[in-house]
Amino acid sequence: MADVSLRNVSKAFGDTEAIKDLTLSISDGEFVVLLGPTGAGKTTLLRLVAGLERPDSGSIVIDGRDVTKLEPAWRDVAFVFQQYSLYPHLTVAENLAFPLRSPARKLTEDEIRMRVAEVAKLVRIDHKLGNKSTRLSGGEMQRVAIGRALVRKPAIYLMDEPLSSLDAKLRGDLRLELKRIQAELGATMLYVTHDQIEAMTMADRIGILAEGRLVQMGTPREIYTEPANLHVAARLGQPAINLLPADLIADAAAPTGTKTIGARTEHLTIRRAENGHAHGTVDWVEHLGDQNHLHLTVGNRKLVTLTDPDSLFKKGDRVTIQLRAPLYFDGAGNRIAG
């Protein structure tokens, strides 16, 4: 395990700039999640660290060693791909042993067998070691793929949306398992995803990536409560943050220069309108079971917020809305610190 840093790295494919002047450092044992939509450059960034792509400019340093021009095999990284993760012509055990059988490593068959057994137990696949890798369920395949990375002790583990092709339940289970494994091994990990829940639950630090730039980097708490701008604010929160023009709902606390107010559920107090004064009406109530999604119309804007399942709002109710310390953004979309 080791520190990894990228310094002013840029990469373009033809006319498209995938990564623009990106600087990032990951310390030993840290779990960093990069969050961004499709096309933000997440995969390209991982491929640059792995050496599958060469940067146009900038440098990549792993464990104090400049690896910018090094072949993937000599970088001491492990990679979990989003899909096509297992060699279809090999069994589970052979897949797990594959990285250890590399001519670059000189391990005896006994050592290999021991490592494979250890890792198989860690990712809970030890009961299927003899199976052909094509005869596994999606979750098992992905566990083997993760196991194939864990079988080595590289400087850093790179994970490219390893859970995205799985169904929701499995994703939840593996998310926990992955975090447990990372903590157990003290592994340095760079994990990219577009799933905010994965980012929030697993990361020591989250980096928000947009159009090839690192927009903000911080702990999940920081990113959530102090987003640098509208883009970052919109990435996190379920349901998504409501972005309202500053004059829609009067807020005396708004600092000068506020153009947009960002209001998540916890920033809104909603009451049934009394004595004829109301901000908006209830459009729709979605019952999710443990909570409700409340859809409101305020002026010409739609708002979505959470309420308790036992709240008595119903369609057509007129309501008043009060803001509680929401997020303020200026005309350029940057947050004004309150």
Place this chain on the structure above:
Amino acid sequence: MSATAHSVVEPSTASKRVAATLVVVYALISMIPLLWIFATSFKTPPDSIAYPPKVLFTPSIEGYCNLFTTRTRQTPEYISSLPPATSFCDETTRKRNMVIAGPSNFLPRFVNSLVIAFGSTFCAVFLGTLAAYGFSRFRVPLADDLLFFILSTRFMPPIAVAIPIYLMYREFGLSDTALGMILLYTAVNVSLAVWLLKGFIDEIPKEYEEAAMIDGYTRLQAFRKVVLPQATTGIAATAIFCLIFAWNEYAFASLLTSGTAQTAPPFIPTIIGEGGQDWPAVAAGTTVFLVPILVFTILLRKQLLRGITFGAVRK
């Protein structure tokens, strides 16, 4: 894969029967010439040219005797002075007032065919696999133009360039050599091999090699350990196509080989018996000639089917 590309509607028993009948009838019609050759190889020379043609006859292996031997005519007195015949072939030959003078050229010609066909198939598939991998995985400058150029070598029948090749071969001393024929068939087959194999290799996601390279393998090691095992079906199908071409090729073989490197196709029709063509021997030569390709095709028939339907069925 559990999901198949079959039609959703199960065909009815009646339509299945009609289809099966048509296939059987077509197969029988296609097989008549082959069966006739096979039958002729077991006829005696007079039976083979009898009119009306004989469908029922007493089988004889005289054709095979004549295929593998050369014979000389002798006087009956000389023949009766010989010690008793030791084999069936000896006996039949003597009945026709001839004695076996030695082995014929069929066996060496057959061996030439084996060496040249398998040699050129190996070369074409070897070069084709490497080229296809390169085109599939690397940003080759002018890749599309190069691929088109490779394909364009198949636009004309190869025999159209027979004369330039004949002159070139005479100049380089490649005429009537096994090496010359292997080079020629490789050149013709390599375009087919590149195109077929590129399709197969394109189907193998590049993530497999990338994973292997990150795991400490060089590109060549990743190619050997990860790509080749997954491309075996494609390689086998390509090999069959190349082998069939090289094995059956007649025009170049008859033009460029006449002696030591002659292959079986131009040799077989030249088997002449006394007083005209020795049809049973020719038929016997053809039958023996069919055996290797038949065995090879049966061994690899699954891959061949996959090769033919390649691209038609989506996994």
